Amino acid sequence: MTMSKSDRTRQRILDTAAQEFRKRGYAGTKVNDIAFAADMRAASIYYYFESKEQLFEQVLEIGLRLAFDAVRKAVEALPDTASHRERINAAIEAHLSMLLEYGDYSSANIRNFGQTPDDIQERQLELRHTYGEYWRDLLVKAQEDGQVRTDVDLSLFRMFLFGAMNWSLEWVKPGKMTAAEIARQLAESLFDGIGAQPR
Amino acid sequence: MTMSKSDRTRQRILDTAAQEFRKRGYAGTKVNDIAFAADMRAASIYYYFESKEQLFEQVLEIGLRLAFDAVRKAVEALPDTASHRERINAAIEAHLSMLLEYGDYSSANIRNFGQTPDDIQERQLELRHTYGEYWRDLLVKAQEDGQVRTDVDLSLFRMFLFGAMNWSLEWVKPGKMTAAEIARQLAESLFDGIGAQPR
DNA sequence: ATTTTTTTCTAATGGTAGTTAGACGTTTGG
DNA sequence: CCAAACGTCTAACTACCATTAGAAAAAAAT
Numbered sequence: 001m002t003m004s005k006s007d008r009t010r011q012r013i014l015d016t017a018a019q020e021f022r023k024r025g026y027a028g029t030k031v032n033d034i035a036f037a038a039d040m041r042a043a044s045i046y047y048y049f050e051s052k053e054q055l056f057e058q059v060l061e062i063g064l065r066l067a068f069d070a071v072r073k074a075v076e077a078l079p080d081t082a083s084h085r086e087r088i089n090a091a092i093e094a095h096l097s098m099l100l101e102y103g104d105y106s107s108a109n110i111r112n113f114g115q116t117p118d119d120i121q122e123r124q125l126e127l128r129h130t131y132g133e134y135w136r137d138l139l140v141k142a143q144e145d146g147q148v149r150t151d152v153d154l155s156l157f158r159m160f161l162f163g164a165m166n167w168s169l170e171w172v173k174p175g176k177m178t179a180a181e182i183a184r185q186l187a188e189s190l191f192d193g194i195g196a197q198p199r
Numbered sequence: 200m201t202m203s204k205s206d207r208t209r210q211r212i213l214d215t216a217a218q219e220f221r222k223r224g225y226a227g228t229k230v231n232d233i234a235f236a237a238d239m240r241a242a243s244i245y246y247y248f249e250s251k252e253q254l255f256e257q258v259l260e261i262g263l264r265l266a267f268d269a270v271r272k273a274v275e276a277l278p279d280t281a282s283h284r285e286r287i288n289a290a291i292e293a294h295l296s297m298l299l300e301y302g303d304y305s306s307a308n309i310r311n312f313g314q315t316p317d318d319i320q321e322r323q324l325e326l327r328h329t330y331g332e333y334w335r336d337l338l339v340k341a342q343e344d345g346q347v348r349t350d351v352d353l354s355l356f357r358m359f360l361f362g363a364m365n366w367s368l369e370w371v372k373p374g375k376m377t378a379a380e381i382a383r384q385l386a387e388s389l390f391d392g393i394g395a396q397p398r
Numbered sequence: 399a400t401t402t403t404t405t406t407c408t409a410a411t412g413g414t415a416g417t418t419a420g421a422c423g424t425t426t427g428g
Numbered sequence: 429c430c431a432a433a434c435g436t437c438t439a440a441c442t443a444c445c446a447t448t449a450g451a452a453a454a455a456a457a458t
Contacts, residue, residue: 043436194356230447241447404453
């Protein structure tokens with residue numbers, strides 16, 4: 001559990017890199033920017049990482065893992081008696097709070113994945129897919145259990161859900177609303193619909 | 200209505216620039232890439248545009264206007280008797296089809312805005328705001344008319360909706376589904392909810 | 399046809415960014 | 429203490445990239 005100085009420096013570089021990549025994207029971030037924000041010279045970074053690209057790749061992977069772990073942990077923390085809807089709720093809240101409150105890594109991942117070099121994208125695809133499967137499971141179980149209408153296309157719906165969550169990066173101002181509040185409203189809109197007429 | 204040769208070249212540059220910026224982002228796109236994709240040398244671009252930045256700014260602005268115009272036009276094409284829900288439906292479909300079928304400009308805008316230099320962002324804010332207001336109006340009118348529950352926070356919901364729509368850029372594969380199909384499913388999920396229990 | 403204007407190109411220029419070499423400190427283990 | 433291992437820095441190097449100068453080609457005007 002104790003971190004060597006080297007490990008801590010490495011971590012500091014990763015942290016600031018995540019911040020910078022999140023703000024300015026991969027191509028827009030200079031190794032120098034990361035170095036100065038981490039209080040060192042650019043050359044030192046190469047003692048810890050082979051290249052800017054490799055550093056970037058690690059940030060992306062950590063981002064995905066953090067989100068996945070947070071979501072899984074939040075769902076598993078629920079009692080066995082929790083309804084599927086409550087599980088999905090918890091998952092949404094965990095994903096959102098990772099993005100909005102703790103998540104330079106996850107945010108860097110989400111904002112940059114689309115413009116990431118192909119070879120990196122490919123190496124991350126498996127983990128992404130596993131994460132997607134996890135959500136798919138949550139939704140499928142809810143549907144099987146009769147808590148989600150059977151005529152809803154779940155893979156499509158999952159994309160809408162990811163979109164609504166991930167887009168929050170573009171508009172949420174820190175301090176205004178908590179992830180929990182946003183999550184609650186999102187889950188409510190999605191489950192119950194916004195329409196006034198009864199079905 | 201006839202375009203001079205010069206105008207057509209200018210247009211060709213804008214078109215290819217939109218494509219490139221969409222794929223690789225602002226910082227990741229080289230003037231040279233745009234030039235070669237448009238069948239010319241980089242220097243020629245500077246006959247038409249002051250700088251890469253100015254070219255980028257124009258692409259962004261066109262992207263926003265195209266989406267706005269498409270949405271407004273689609274809504275106005277409906278008969279006066281159309282319900283608010285139908286209007287919102289039409290707006291969603293227009294926005295989506297602009298993104299997925301005709302929209303390198305709009306896509307470039309959406310994917311890059313977050314990492315755009317501040318001065319450009321500021322100049323685009325007014326138009327963005329106007330577009331947001333247009334959607335706000337659609338939703339508010341629907342709510343006032345009793346077609347949307349009164350306990351739904353519309354500004355939050357609007358963000359969810361934009362998220363679900365804009366995120367489609369990250370997962371829709373061309374040719375698989377039409378914008379219209381996606382739009383219908385999205386509107387249905389949102390209005391009616393996915394929950395199985397009656398409220 | 400010849401001049402003038404418009405458009406495009408080739409060839410620099412200047413600056414910047416990623417990366418490496420190797421010297422200089424600093425820590426650690428004996 | 430001393431030496432080996434570790435970490436950081438300064439100073440290049442190289443490649444690339446936005447941009448400009450100005451010549452050449454193409455088009456339009458006279």
